[in-house]
Structures are given as C-alpha cells and as structure tokens.
Amino acid sequence: MHTRHRVLTTLGCALTAVLATTAWSVPPPATEVRVHDGVVRGAAHDGYRTFEGIPYAAPPVGRLRWAPPRPAAPWPGVRDATRPASACPQPAGEVPGGSTDEDCLHLNVTTPDGAGPDRPRPVIVWLHGGGLTTGAGSSYDAHRMATRGDVVVVTVDYRLGALGFLAHAGLPGSGTFGLADQQAALRWVRAEIGAFGGDARNVTLAGESAGGYSVCAQLASPAAAGLFDRAIIESGPCAGSPDRPFAPSSVTLSTARATGAALAAKVGCGEARDTTACLRRVSVPRLLAAQDTDQQPAHDTPLLPADPGVAITADRFHHVPVLIGNNHDEGNGWAAGIIQAGNPVTPETWPDVVSAFFPTPGQAKAIVHEYPVHHSDGGPVFGAVIGDANFACPTARTDTALRAAQVPTWRYEFADEHAPPLTPGTPPFPLGAPHASELPYLFDLGGRPRDMTAAQHRLADTMIDYWTHFAGTADPNSPASPKWPRNTVLSLAPDRVTPTRTAELRHHCAFWGAHR
Numbered sequence: 309m310h311t312r313h314r315v316l317t318t319l320g321c322a323l324t325a326v327l328a329t330t331a332w333s334v335p336p337p338a339t340e341v342r343v344h345d346g347v348v349r350g351a352a353h354d355g356y357r358t359f360e361g362i363p364y365a366a367p368p369v370g371r372l373r374w375a376p377p378r379p380a381a382p383w384p385g386v387r388d389a390t391r392p393a394s395a396c397p398q399p400a401g402e403v404p405g406g407s408t409d410e411d412c413l414h415l416n417v418t419t420p421d422g423a424g425p426d427r428p429r430p431v432i433v434w435l436h437g438g439g440l441t442t443g444a445g446s447s448y449d450a451h452r453m454a455t456r457g458d459v460v461v462v463t464v465d466y467r468l469g470a471l472g473f474l475a476h477a478g479l480p481g482s483g484t485f486g487l488a489d490q491q492a493a494l495r496w497v498r499a500e501i502g503a504f505g506g507d508a509r510n511v512t513l514a515g516e517s518a519g520g521y522s523v524c525a526q527l528a529s530p531a532a533a534g535l536f537d538r539a540i541i542e543s544g545p546c547a548g549s550p551d552r553p554f555a556p557s558s559v560t561l562s563t564a565r566a567t568g569a570a571l572a573a574k575v576g577c578g579e580a581r582d583t584t585a586c587l588r589r590v591s592v593p594r595l596l597a598a599q600d601t602d603q604q605p606a607h608d609t610p611l612l613p614a615d616p617g618v619a620i621t622a623d624r625f626h627h628v629p630v631l632i633g634n635n636h637d638e639g640n641g642w643a644a645g646i647i648q649a650g651n652p653v654t655p656e657t658w659p660d661v662v663s664a665f666f667p668t669p670g671q672a673k674a675i676v677h678e679y680p681v682h683h684s685d686g687g688p689v690f691g692a693v694i695g696d697a698n699f700a701c702p703t704a705r706t707d708t709a710l711r712a713a714q715v716p717t718w719r720y721e722f723a724d725e726h727a728p729p730l731t732p733g734t735p736p737f738p739l740g741a742p743h744a745s746e747l748p749y750l751f752d753l754g755g756r757p758r759d760m761t762a763a764q765h766r767l768a769d770t771m772i773d774y775w776t777h778f779a780g781t782a783d784p785n786s787p788a789s790p791k792w793p794r795n796t797v798l799s800l801a802p803d804r805v806t807p808t809r810t811a812e813l814r815h816h817c818a819f820w821g822a823h824r
Contacts, residue, residue, distance in 0.1 A: 343500045345382040348389040350417075355455045359417040359504065360446065361393030364496035365489065367411035368467060373588045374474055376481045377413060377492040392416065392446035396468045397592045401442045408592040410471065415493055418450040418461045423505025430780040431506040433497055433536065434463045435490060437517030437544070437744065440556065440603040441469045449752035456769060457776025460506035464493045466522075470571055470599035471592075475564035475606050479584055483564040483606025487525050491611075494526075494535035512538040512779040516747060520544020521556035521616070524706075527626050528619035531611050538782055540775060541632040543743055545702035547617035547709075549824075550604065551668070554642055555698035557604055558615050564606035574598040620706065623713045629782040630710055631775070633720035633797075634703045637740035639694025643687050644735040653686030661690065666697075671823055678819050687737035692816075699743070700815040711795075718784055720774075720798045721808075722746040724767065728758040746800075750775065763802035770805055774798075 339352045341359065350359035365377035372378060394409035423429045434450065436443040445463030454461050466472065472486030481488055498508050513536040515523045523539050524546035526532040548557035559567075572578045575598050577586035607615045619625050646661075647653060653661055658681040663672040681689050703719070710717045725738070727745035730753075739745075748758040749768040760768065774784035774792065784792050789805075792798045796807035 340386060341503050343503055345380055346384070347386045349386045351390045353451065356418055356420050356451050357504075358451070359389040359419075360391055361389055361414045362387075362417065363393075363413060364415050364464075365413040365492045368413060368471075368485075369410045371588065373410065373471065374476075374479055374481070374485060374584065376485070376488050380413075392444070393465070395444035395446070396465050397471055397596060398438075398442045398468050399596055402438060402447060403442065403444055406596070408596070410592060412465050412467070413489055413492070414445075414465050415496070416445050416463045417501070417504050417506075418454045418463075419504045419506065420454045420458055420460070423458075423460060425502055425505070427505070428502060428507035428510075429458055429460050429505055430510045430512065430776070431460045431462065431497060431501050431508070432512045432514050432540075432776070432779050433494060434461060435466070435513070435515030435519035435522045436463065437515065437519045438468070439601075440473060440486060440518045440522075440605070441599075441601070443468070443518070447754055448747075449755045452752065452768075453750055453772050453776060456772050457779070459776045459779055460501060460504055462493070462497055462501065462506075464490060466490050466493070469603055470568075470595050473564070473603045473605055474571065474587075475561060475568045476572070476584060476587075477565060481611070482568070482609065483559075483561055484609050484611040487522065487529065487605055487611055488531075490522055490526065491529070491532055491535060494532070498535065509537070510780065511536045512540060514540035514542070514775075514779075515544060516542040517544050517744065518556045521546070521548060524616040524620070525558070525605055525612055527628070527630075528614060528616040528624070529611050530613065533626060536628065538628050538779060539630045539632075540778070541630065541706075542746065543634050543638060543699055543703075545617075545632075545634070545699060546620050546706040547702035548698070549617070549702075552698045552702070553602065553665075554639065554694050555702065558607045558612065559604045561606045561608040564604070567600060571595075571598055571600075617702075617706065617709075620713070621709045625713075627713065627715050629716040629778070631718045631720070631778050631784060632703060632707055632710070633722065634695075634699045635741045635743060635745055636721055636723040636725070637688075637691055637695060638699040638743045639696075640688065640691035640735075640737075640739040641730075641742035641744075642694050643691035644737065644739060646690070647687055647736050653681060653690045655681050655683070655686075658686060658689075662693070665694075674819075674823060678816060691739075691742075696815045696817070697820055701817040701820040704815070704817050705821075716782060716794075718778065718792060718794070718798070719796075720792075720800055722749075723799045723801045723804075724749075724764065725801070726761075726764075728760060728764070746771070761802065767800060767802045767805070771800060 363380040396412035400406040450461035466489035475483035521544035580586035
C-alpha cells in the first residue's frame, strides 16, 4: 500500500494530462515587445496579449546542470513567442509524453489591452504545482485573470525532480536549484515586466500545492528579499512536514544528500572519482527513471537556511501581505484513488489503513477514535484525515504564525461541493472540493474552460476579483465583492461567500496539534 500511496501522492499533485492539452487554431495577430535580450513577437487576442516561451535564464545543460541559473544569452532578430516552450524534464502525466528537454527555463506573459509603460498594471507571478516533479506554466491560461482583474500574469517553468533538487556534497546550490530558478524569474520580472505593461514595483508571488509551498520557501529565503511585494499561497501550507506526505515540505540538507547519494549509486555514479561530472553525463530519461517519486527542497542551505514553517513561526521571513487558504475536501481525491487501487476503507480495514499512513506508535489508534468509520462513509472519513492533517490544520497554523508576526493576512476555504472534476471517470464517492479544484475558477487549465453553472461562473469572477485586488492593493476587498473581514476565514462557494470563525470549520485541528 505504501508504494501505491507514493505514486498516488504525485498523481494527485499533478493536474494530469487532461489539463495540459491545448487545441491550437489559426494563429492570432502578432505583437512585438523589446526586452534586454532582444525582441519577442507574441500574439494579440480579444482584449489581451500573450508572450510564451521567453527565456529568463540560460539553458541548464552540460556544466550548468545542477548549477545556479545563469543569465540568458541575447538572441538576434525577433524571437517567436506565440507557442509554449518545452516543459522541464518530467515523466508523462500533466505534460503528455513527459519531457526530456533541459532547455526549459522560460516564462509566459499575459497582459491586458491598455497596459503599457505609461499605465503599468499589478503583476502576478504564478508558480505551478505538481509535487516539484511535474507541471508546466503553459498549462495555466491566465487570460480571464488578466482581463477581468486588469493585471499582468507571468507563469514560470522551473527545474523539477532530481534536476531541480539534487543535493550532493561540494555542489553549490545543492537541494535548491528549482527555488533558485524561481528567484531568477522574479529578478527578470523586476527588470523586464515594464515593457509588457506590468508594474515592476508591485509584484505578487502566487502558487498552488508545490507552487504554494515554493512561495513559503521564498518568504523564508534571504536571497528573495525585495523580489516580491505580496504572496498568495493556495493549498501549500508552509507548515508541511515529511511525515505528512500528501502536502509538500522540505528536508534537511543531510537527508537530501543521502537521497542524492542513493540516486548517484542507482545510475552508476556512486563509485565515480568525480561524482558530479559522472551525473552530468547521465541521460535525462535515466535520471527520471531513477529519481524518487517525492521531491523536497533542502533547508540548512544558503538559499533556505531554515524550514519555511520554522522560519515563519520564528518570525524570520519577509513581511509582505499574504492571502492563504485551502480547499474544504483536500484529501478526497487521494482517498478515492487509494480506494480505487484496491484498498477499501471499512470499519474492519480502517485501523490498518490508518497505520499504513501514520506509523508512529499510538497515533493510528487515536486517529481511528477521532475519525470513526461507520458503514459506507470510509472514503470521506479517510479524505478528512488526509485533508485535515496535511492541509487544513497546517494552513491554520501558518495563518496563526503570520498574524502573530503582524503580517496582514487573509485566509479562505474553497468550499464548492460540486466543483468541476479535474480528472475523468467516476470516483467511488462524491469528492466535494478536493485538492486543486479551485484552479479552474482562476485559470482555463490547458486552455480549455471547464463546464460551470451560472453560480460557479459568478464565484470564479468573485475569486478573480479578490485575488487581483489583493495583488493591486494588498487588500482583497473591493466594491465588486462581498466583504472579507480580517481575522475570519472566507468560505468560497457558489452564491454563498461568507466569513466564518475558525471554530466552525470542524477540521479537528486541536487533535492534530496534539499529534504532530
């Protein structure tokens, strides 16, 4: 079961191939912008422009594999920016067929008509999820956010898997190459986004799942000082830990180095005189086949001196306004997948299922008592355990720590119990609002809008209003949206956007606080 769990963890974090297939039609009219490295030709659409595949750093190939990102080289003539560039290397999943192209440090810009150097718009830089193993910025069509919210949106590709997070003694940047890529993209935004109509002095860093946790890491990274002005964290609580494996977390540098040594041995470089040189000669497919399913950045490093949750609790982080939240039924997708993989959850099997995921002595018995399974409710109960332990309660702890540091903070819970499904097929029980189900309300995933009711479309508009007004002013409240009071949790559901007190969320957080 544990092997299945690790596979399902990554599959649940990824958006799957359903989200990434974009149907290209007749190319829209072209539009050109000059940046420091040359001219890019993007595409003009109805009310907005897009520029895709812009390099923000040099290709991390050859001796630059497992090296901090270097500046991109200028290009002659006009660079075509009307199609996405290659995703960073990853197994098949969200990116059909996967990718083995290491020349992947690119970003995509969506800018509303009317934005220009004389009228710059707030900027949202989006970091995709996918367990730090899969995902692509091009999966997120941001035109609705850009046009309705009147903001410039930048989506970023960064190194993933072992290529992004390998740690090895004597290798500068060990365990944090993917995070360093994100910082390089932020520096590019500060320097270049003005040419696209963005306000380089008003940048919000946002992300979901592993992307949200990356935002946490950047809040805690001294090297990210001054690179962004606000933060949005969706379902990536900063208080994640390795013993809660459904949510992203960091590991110590020593743990990361042990993982790196195991990888080196697996690909035949364990006994090499120069391990790093040997690893740089290994093919991408072989590295992908050998890497762990789960990837975590390393702390105790120059880029990430402390675990993000520890840093925030200790008030050692960048004080910028934060919008943070989770989904009401975060764990249901994983619970459904585990059940469909042949692991039924019944009153009889429940103690063994819990023990497989919470092996600490005595903990499983306490969880079974706190979350009893009765007859046919095993799936939702298992989902509640995953969601509460990995997302809802760590999000609440992060929110508490941010407020204790006097950081302006707004917390939400996405609660559409009929959210459009992200994957095909019929689940073994209704999923409600599972992990990543808020994303179609903000983006057209894979360039295709989801089927929504009129009430869901109104909720999508309201969420975009909150997110973009926060990006512009550090406060999500605007005359167009229901009031979001401070020190409450805003429940987001169709035609039911209401502030609640944390005690009303019923996520058993007192229990999890006692069983950390």
